[in-house]
Each structure stands twice: as structure tokens, then as C-alpha cells.
Amino acid sequence: MTDLQPARGTHDLIGEDQRRHHHVAETARRIAASYGFDEWITPIFEDTRVFSRTLGETSDVVTKEMYTFEDRGGDSVTLRPEGTAGVCRALVTNGLTQSLPKKVFYAGPMFRYERPQKGRYRQFHQIGMELIGPAEPLADAEVIACGWDILKALNVHADTILELNTLGELESRAAYREALVAYFTAHKDSLSQDSLTRLERNPMRILDSKDERDRKIVADAPTIEAHLTEAAATFYAKVKELLARFGVPFRENPRIVRGLDYYGHTAFEFVTTKLGSQGTVMAGGRYDGLVAEMGGPQTPAVGWAAGIERLGMLLDAAPAAPVPVAVVPIGDEAEAAAIGVLQSLRAAGIRAEMSYRGNLRRRMERANRIEARTAVILGADDLAKGVAQVKDLKTGAQEAVSLPDIAAFLA
RNA sequence: GCGGGCGUAGCUCAGUUGGUUAGAGCGCCAGUUUGUGGUACUGGAUGUCGUGGGUUCGAUUCCCAUCGCUCGCCCCA
Numbered sequence: 094m095t096d097l098q099p100a101r102g103t104h105d106l107i108g109e110d111q112r113r114h115h116h117v118a119e120t121a122r123r124i125a126a127s128y129g130f131d132e133w134i135t136p137i138f139e140d141t142r143v144f145s146r147t148l149g150e151t152s153d154v155v156t157k158e159m160y161t162f163e164d165r166g167g168d169s170v171t172l173r174p175e176g177t178a179g180v181c182r183a184l185v186t187n188g189l190t191q192s193l194p195k196k197v198f199y200a201g202p203m204f205r206y207e208r209p210q211k212g213r214y215r216q217f218h219q220i221g222m223e224l225i226g227p228a229e230p231l232a233d234a235e236v237i238a239c240g241w242d243i244l245k246a247l248n249v250h251a252d253t254i255l256e257l258n259t260l261g262e263l264e265s266r267a268a269y270r271e272a273l274v275a276y277f278t279a280h281k282d283s284l285s286q287d288s289l290t291r292l293e294r295n296p297m298r299i300l301d302s303k304d305e306r307d308r309k310i311v312a313d314a315p316t317i318e319a320h321l322t323e324a325a326a327t328f329y330a331k332v333k334e335l336l337a338r339f340g341v342p343f344r345e346n347p348r349i350v351r352g353l354d355y356y357g358h359t360a361f362e363f364v365t366t367k368l369g370s371q372g373t374v375m376a377g378g379r380y381d382g383l384v385a386e387m388g389g390p391q392t393p394a395v396g397w398a399a400g401i402e403r404l405g406m407l408l409d410a411a412p413a414a415p416v417p418v419a420v421v422p423i424g425d426e427a428e429a430a431a432i433g434v435l436q437s438l439r440a441a442g443i444r445a446e447m448s449y450r451g452n453l454r455r456r457m458e459r460a461n462r463i464e465a466r467t468a469v470i471l472g473a474d475d476l477a478k479g480v481a482q483v484k485d486l487k488t489g490a491q492e493a494v495s496l497p498d499i500a501a502f503l504a
Numbered sequence: 505g506c507g508g509g510c511g512u513a514g515c516u517c518a519g520u521u522g523g524u525u526a527g528a529g530c531g532c533c534a535g536u537u538u539g540u541g542g543u544a545c546u547g548g549a550u551g552u553c554g555u556g557g558g559u560u561c562g563a564u565u566c567c568c569a570u571c572g573c574u575c576g577c578c579c580c581a
Contacts, residue, residue: 098554098571098572099572101571101572157505157579158579158580175580175581203581205579205580205581207505207578207579207580208505208506208578208579209572209573209574210573210574210575210576211573211574211575212580212581213579213580213581217581218581219581220581221581287577287578298579303576303577303578304577362581371580371581373580373581374581375581376580376581397581398581399581400580400581401581402581403581404581419541421540421541423539423540424539452538452539453538453539453540453541454539454540454541455541456540456541457540457541457542458541458542459541460541461541461542462541462542465541468540468541470539470540472539473539474539475539482539482540484540484541486541486542487542489540489541489542491540
């Protein structure tokens with residue numbers, strides 16, 4: 094054996110794991126496409142400033158979780174910890190702010206230096222979508238509806254609930270933040286250690302603390318509602334109304350906040366009870382300031398990201414492995430002739446395999462092991478007659494089929 | 505980053521109160537006389553008992569460290 098292991102927090106996706114992963118990504122891709130979203134494939138690493146500028150100076154992601162290094166040319170680059178910043182950068186650098194709206198879907202690996210846990214990896218994979226341009230609440234509702242459709246298509250929606258909140262726009266948030274700081278400062282003595290540091294860095298985070306003592310204090314903390322400007326309140330009401338119109342069930346949760354600084358207005362999380370402490374399965378919100386921070390024009394946008402691994406774990410059954418047809422020649426001469434049959438099946442789009450060695454018995458065992466549905470058996474006698482024995486491996490029924498007809502017979 | 509649990513064949517796991525060649529089931533390879541698998545029978549291969557160090561005449565078993573997985577916290581998808 095080898096003493097080599099996968100790097101901490103990374104995983105090989107093989108067999109069932111790969112099928113779960115692929116199924117999640119393909120389903121999302123398909124449904125996003127039906128909503129008019131195009132897939133963008135942006136680089137896996139970016140200039141470090143793409144993230145450091147935009148995710149928030151104080152966020153954990155930026156301060157301690159990024160894979161940042163200097164490349165051989167002396168430039169600081171970072172393995173993307175999330176997808177939104179890169180998409181916005183691509184929007185700006187490709188001059189696409191002139192052709193809004195843009196509806197972007199993406200899927201790929203993200204990197205965060207965290208302590209690995211179930212549902213939390215250092216290299217993990219996300220699907221996500223960004224709707225850039227529209228400032229209307231209809232955009233928020235549509236993006237959420239698309240996410241909900243994906244969860245439904247994956248059949249993981251039953252144990253998943255959409256939790257919704259508004260963070261208001263800058264003005265509302267500033268006022269609220271002030272009120273929160275005042276409130277929590279008054280209760281400083283009873284707050285947990287973690288929350289004391291949050292009080293300085295990001296007071297809104299205290300709202301979703303899991304600490305018992307914190308929760309008691311949070312229960313009576315002011316909510317953003319009272320601090321919402323007229324416009325922000327109207328916007329939020331409209332989002333809720335439209336979600337109902339799209340048929341997306343939700344639950345308001347004033348404690349939903351976002352970890353990254355660029356969010357405002359709508360904030361949401363699809364949460365499941367089935368993944369322990371890693372229960373957030375899809376999350377996002379509106380981020381009207383990000384494109385501007387990236388050096389583009391002031392551009393509204395809304396989007397979400399979801400963890401492929403987490404969704405994959407929720408799938409009640411792994412997608413079935415593909416079922417092949419086994420081509421089974423008897424003897425060397427037949428093996429040569431069987432190649433023609435083999436290729437004709439493949440050309441017809443049928444997954445066909447021929448073992449590389451072994452007598453008839455061996456090859457039949459092998460066919461059984463790869464869970465072939467059918468064996469196409471070719472012996473000298475059959476070849477002389479221009480036929481093959483096509484055997485259904487489930488029922489054991491077997492019949493002679495003429496060589497040119499086999500592909501059609503099995504289709 | 506903090507705290508708890510775990511680490512024996514490809515897989516699931518047993519075992520050694522410290523003592524000669526470490527086990528089972530499944531899987532794998534081969535055979536049961538040469539054109540038919542899924543069942544059965546027979547035989548076979550595989551482990552530096554996660555890694556490194558310490559204690560000991562002797563360690564897979566005890567101690568320490570380390571790596572990895574896992575659960576909770578933190579954070580987040």
C-alpha cells in the first residue's frame with residue numbers, strides 16, 4: 094500500500110458518490126436552463142482582491158479560510174471560496190454590464206480551509222445561480238422558485254424549509270445595526286464569549302448563535318422590521334407575495350443573516366433537519382452592491398449557492414448504475430468477430446462491454462458481476478449461421494438473433 | 505481554531521487481561537474435464553493491526569505525539 098492519502102478535507106468521487114454528485118449537478122443545470130440561465134465556467138483561482146475586497150474584511154471566509162498563495166510571478170492568487178465574486182468579476186471584465194439582465198448558472202469546486210466534518214470539506218462543490226440586472230422583487234422570487242424546483246426535482250424538498258428574511262438596504266441595516274449594538278451592549282455581561290467578539294465584528298451574527306444564554310437574549314432583541322425604510326418594507330412584502338404566487342412555501346425567520354458582507358434586502362436559506370449542524374443546503378440573497386465594488390457600474394443582483402455534497406447526501410437513493418450489455422464470444426475466432434457486434438451496439442448508443450479474457454463460463458460470471466441485463470453470446474456455430482444468442486440475464490430466456498438486427502433488438 | 509469518539513485484509517467487523525505463524529463474513533483469483541452466469545462445493549492470495557516515538561525481555565494490545573475520519577462548537581453550502 095501507499096502512505097499517500099487524499100489531502101485533508103478532499104475526497105475522490107467514485108462510483109455511487111460520483112453518481113450522486115453528477116445527478117445533483119445535472120438536475121440543477123437542466124432546471125436552471127429551463128429558467129433561461131446560461132452556464133458560465135469561470136476560473137478556479139482569481140486575483141486575491143476579487144475576494145478580499147468583496148466578501149467583507151471581517152468575514153471568517155476571508156480572514157482565515159482562504160487558500161491564498163503567491164504564484165511564481167509574485168502575484169497573490171486565491172482558490173475561489175465561493176462563486177458569486179468570480180461571476181461578478183467576469184461580468185465586469187467581459188463588458189457584460191452593457192447587456193443586462195444576465196442569468197448565470199455555475200457548478201464547480203470551491204475551497205475553504207476549515208476543519209472538515211460531514212457535509213463540510215476543504216474542497217467542496219457548489220451549484221449556484223446569479224440573476225444580475227433586475228432590481229425588482231420578481232427577480233428574487235424567481236431565483237428562489239428555481240432553487241425550490243431543483244430541490245423538488247431532486248426529491249429532497251420534503252424535509253427542507255425555506256427560511257426568509259430581509260436585511261434591508263444600507264440605510265435600514267445601518268439603523269438596525271446601531272439598535273442591535275445598543276441592545277447587546279446593554280446585555281454584555283450575559284453574552285457568550287463568541288458573541289462578544291461578534292458584537293464588535295458583526296453584531297447581526299449574534300442573532301443566529303446557538304448558545305443557550307445568547308438565545309435568551311436574542312429572543313427579546315429588536316428585529317429589523319421596525320428599522321426598515323418604507324421602500325425596504327415594500328420590497329420585502331412584494332417578495333413574499335410573489336413567492337406565494339410561485340407556490341414556494343416559506344417561513345419567515347428574522348434571525349437569518351448572511352456570512353458574507355455583500356448581501357442586502359432578501360436573505361434566505363433552505364434548511365434541512367437531516368444533516369446535523371450542516372443543515373443549510375442552499376442559501377443566498379440580494380447583493381446590489383457587489384458589481385460596483387468589483388469596479389463595474391452600480392448593478393442590482395440576486396442569487397444563491399447550494400452544496401452539491403450536501404444535496405447528494407440528502408438523495409434518498411443513489412442514482413442507479415448504468416446497465417450494460419455483455420458481449421460474450423466463445424473462442425479466439427469468435428472474439429475477433431465479436432468486435433463488430435460490440436461496435437455496432439456502441440454506435441447505437443448501447444453501453445456494451447466485452448471482457449478481455451476467459452472462457453465462456455468466466456465471461457458469463459463477469460457479465461453477471463457487471464450487472465449486465467443481456468448477454469450476446471457468439472460461438473462458431475452461431476457465426477456460421479450469421480446469428481448470436483441473445484440471452485436475458487434476468488429471466489434466462491435466450492433466442493437467436495441475426496447479427497445485423499442485434500442493436501435494434503436491444504434498443 | 506476548541507472539545508468528545510474512532511482508526512485491525514478491498515469492504516463490514518471480531519480478537520489479543522502485553523507473549524510463538526492476527527481471524528470471520530463478504531469480495532477477489534483459480535478449480536469442480538473442455539458452448540451458458542446468478543446457487544453450491546474445493547483451493548488460493550492479501551494486512552509493516554493509521555504513522556512515528558516511548559515503556560518492556562517482548563507491543564497490534566500500555567503511554568505520548570502525529571495524521572485521518574467522525575460528532576458538537578465555530579463558520580458556512
